[in-house]
Amino acid sequence: MHGLPAKTPTFQFYREEQCAQILDQQLDRYERTGEGPYVIITSVDERSFLECFTESRHDLLQKSCVSYDEQHSIILLEMESKVHASACHSFTGIIETWGYQAESIIMPTGSASFRGTTRTKRGDCSWMPAEIPSGRSPKWPTLAVEVQWSEPTSHLMDDIRFWLDDSEGDVKIMLTISISARYTITIQRWSLRYPQNKSKPLPFPTATVQITRGLNKTSQPRITGNITIPFEEVFLQPRRPTESDLILSRPVLERMASKIWTAQDQQ
Structure with a gap:
């Protein structure tokens, strides 16, 4: 399944x-x-x-x-583990801090379920703007996140397809946070593309950040890549002068990784 x-x-x-x-x-x-x-x-x-x-x-x-x-x-x-919960809570904190700095309001959807063409599902965490533009259905969030820890990649791909395909483009930002047993965290943004000679679109990563813990707990982690979350795609309205895109900066990523690795050490 x-x-x-x-x-x-x-x-x-x-x-x-x-x-x-x-x-x-x-x-x-x-x-x-x-x-x-x-x-x-x-x-x-x-x-x-x-x-x-x-x-x-x-x-x-x-x-x-x-x-x-x-x-x-x-x-x-x-069944949620400490590692999975830590990733969800840490990323939620990042989005909440971004939201507090904006005049516009973004709402977490919590444990809400979303009904697609073949199944009903809730995300690990997702958000949508408080103000929905005319003509846009409030059925789907604009930002959805799935956390991968001790689960097969095939299942994660199925979840990605659900958010991107079933929402018919209403989910603007689809992110995954994959955590390995070797203390590497990979954050990716996904979109659907048609491979050559294929009639069905498949998920492809369009941006990637990788965070790898140093040789000891006190050394700085190695961070490669970058991801920016555009304001307009989440809030569904133009930015005001005081509002900005969300850039997953090094300090933000280091704090998130530290919380996840602490949970891993306690497993």
């Missing part, structure tokens, strides 16, 4: 309490082994999805539900 390994734990849905128990058991396994943050629940109709997951009384069950495949009646649960 969506680029996940065939050995991903899979269970048939019976009731909400059963799913909560499964998630508790799988979370214990994940914390002990660090293997496979995903759980697949099958045979979930749309009513059960709404009542037992998006509106669940179990907070962990609601937060862990990242995707619902309507066509196949399958739910994907993801």
Whole structure:
């Protein structure tokens, strides 16, 4: 399912309490082994999805539900690690600081789900402007971010296609933050392109930043590449004189990397 390994734990849905128990058991396994943050629940109709997951009384069950495949009646649960959470929180801080400096308002979409052509999904973090221009649907965020940690690249590519393809261009900025076990963090911006002799567009990185930790924790990390997030593409309006694009500068990247690597050291 969506680029996940065939050995991903899979269970048939019976009731909400059963799913909560499964998630508790799988979370214990994940914390002990660090293997496979995903759980697949099958045979979930749309009513059960709404009542037992998006509106669940179990907070962990609601937060862990990242995707619902309507066509196949399958739910994907993801158990969040410290490393994954640290990346999300650190990048959220960067966007919030940028937003505070602007006169315009950008809103985080939190745990909101977005419905595409074949499935419903929420991003690791996403944002949209408070003021939506006339003629533009408020259905999609303008900026979406996915964090890759202990998950297959094929699954990440599937998520990228969801945001870029299903939104039909409404998601203007699609970023990924990939974290390796060797203390390298790769941030990329993606777009869809048509490869030669292909009828279907595929995701391609259009900008890349790589941050690699030094030989010891006190040395400066090595940073290559650059990414700029244009103001107009996120806020959907021209910049005022006091507003600016977001440049992922070295100090900003170093602070983010430090928080992620601290979480990695605690694993």
